[in-house]
Amino acid sequence: MKRPKLAVVLLLLGVLLAYLMFMKRHYGASEPDAYRAPPPPQRGPAKLAVAPGRNSQFGIMFDAGSTGTRIHVFEFQMERNAPKLAHETFRAIEPGLSAYADHPEEVAGLTELLKVAESSIPPSSWTLTPVVLKATAGLRLLDGAKAKHLLDTVRALFTDSPFLSRDDSVSVMDGTDEGKTSSLSPGDLHSPDASTVGMLDLGGGSTQITFSPQDEKTIQTSPIDHIRSFRMFNSTHTVYTHSYLGLGLMSARLSVLGGIEAPPLEGSTELVSPCLAPESSGSWEHADVVYRVTGQKAGEPVYEACRTKVEKVLYRKVVPVSEAADVDFYAFSYYYDRAVDLGLIGEETGGTVRVVDYMEAAKRVCSSRPVSPLQSPFLCLDLVYISVLLHELGFPPNKQFKLARTINQVETSWALGATFHYIEFLKSH
Known part of the structure; x- marks a missing residue:
């Protein structure tokens, strides 16, 4: 597929997925948000408009993930049928x-x-x-009261900003919403086809898979909450999408290290894992807890022992999708970062990686000493987890993924589709 057409396909897929989130949030299809505070007075005009003399509409989306906060400032050219x-x-x-759960003022x-x-x-906009x-x-895993306090603080910050802030400007996405607004890229929204590309995202707290199924068997045999159908641009679209909360890389580390299924005794923060070099030791901070992590005594080869542990952690937690093996997928976030760490792709240019590449790298890293002091002691664990997760999702060893941070100079994120539909909602209300 040529790059410009691929960009078109990616954008439309993302926008279509974001539409379902929009419908769910604004027409009562989702459960009440446990973390949302009572709405403050609404600011700004009842309907959104383009600034006089301009053909552009801007939107600001903050993606508050488990490991960082990202801002996307989008400029849309407003056209007759759809924005660009x-x-x-x-x-x-x-x-x-x-x-900042314990220090929301920060x-x-x-x-x-x-x-x-x-x-x-421009100030006029x-x-x-x-x-x-x-x-x-990250916030879905927090205590509800702490999450609410954080969101209240952000809401007050937005209210004092010069931008349009409303009662629904700050919220926690549920896992289904995050999957449905999977990564996308720029293009022309007039394209009628978004059925050929899938999205894989591995964050810190959750992981998502999204694609448009072409096999009726996938639709009939998948869990009912993994399939979503909706209308947009006068067409009906069906997507397979799911977000696995707790299976992001950082949350998985804690599980594999034994901090969830077999937590340390009260007052202790020591974790022993076969996924670390034998008799090694160090510290790791997760969710405001500093753990002392150590490797087990020399015995079973590290790769085999770690893979067994990871397989137990993932047992029956992931639904395999046979059709996914035939879909072209883009993979983002920690899939990308670990491939960069291994030198499999360029940090700026991205590239392609197969499932077996992660697997072979895991065997190599787990059986050798760190090549430099900068190498993460968790690289073995991370690579084993990624390779097992992809296998559990239904991808064969030779399945190839496209890895990229940006497509046509736009960050790969669910934020684009979500911003577009929020703007469309404001225009109609």
Whole structure:
């Protein structure tokens, strides 16, 4: 597939998926959001409009993930039938929003990202530009009261900004929504076909798979909550999508290390794992807890012992999809990062990786000493987990994925489709 057409396909798929999230949130199809505070007074005009003399509409989306917060500032060229993405400004900061659970006042650091938006949008459009924050797995794993306090703080920050902030501007996405608004890229929304590309995303707290099934068997045999059908642009679209909460790479690390299924005794934070080099030791912080992690005594080869442990952690937690083996997939986030760590792809250019590449790399890393002090002691665990997860999802060893951070200079993220549909909602209300 030629690159421009692929970009078109990716964008439409993402926007179509975001539409279902939009319908679910605004027409009562989802459960009440346990973390949402009572709505503050609504600001800005009842209906969204384009600034006088301009043919552009801007939108600001904060993606508050488990390991960092990212801002996407989109500029859409407004056309008769559908908008067209003209430009994106992207920035990211660490750590994730959930790291401030006990110190919510520190989220004022988001003002740095708001300044990025101010410098990217003409002042005449500020009051017409919606600002939205959607938190993902990191906040879904937090205590409800702490998550609510964090979101209240962000909501107050947005209310004081020059942008359009409403009662629904700050919220926690559920896992289904995150999967449905899977990664996408720029293109022309007039394209009628979005059936040929799938999306895989491996975050810190959750992992998602999304594609448009072409085999009726997939639709008939998949769990009912994995299949979604909806109408958009005068056509009916069906997608397979699911988000596995707790199976993101950082959450999986904790499970594999034994911090969930066999937590340390009260007062202890020591974890022993076969996925670490024998008799090695170190520290690891996760969800505000610092663990002391050590490898087991020399015995069974590390790769085999670690794979057995990972398989137990994933046992019956993932639904395989046979059709996925025949779909072209893009893979993002930690799939990309670990491939970069191994030198399988360029950090800036991306590339292609097969399931067996992760598997062979895992065998090599697990059986050798770190090549440098900078190599993560968890690289063996991470690679074993990725290779087993892909196998459990139904991908054969030779299945190849396209890895990219950006497509046509736009960050790969669910944020584009979600922003587009939020703007469309504001226009109609």
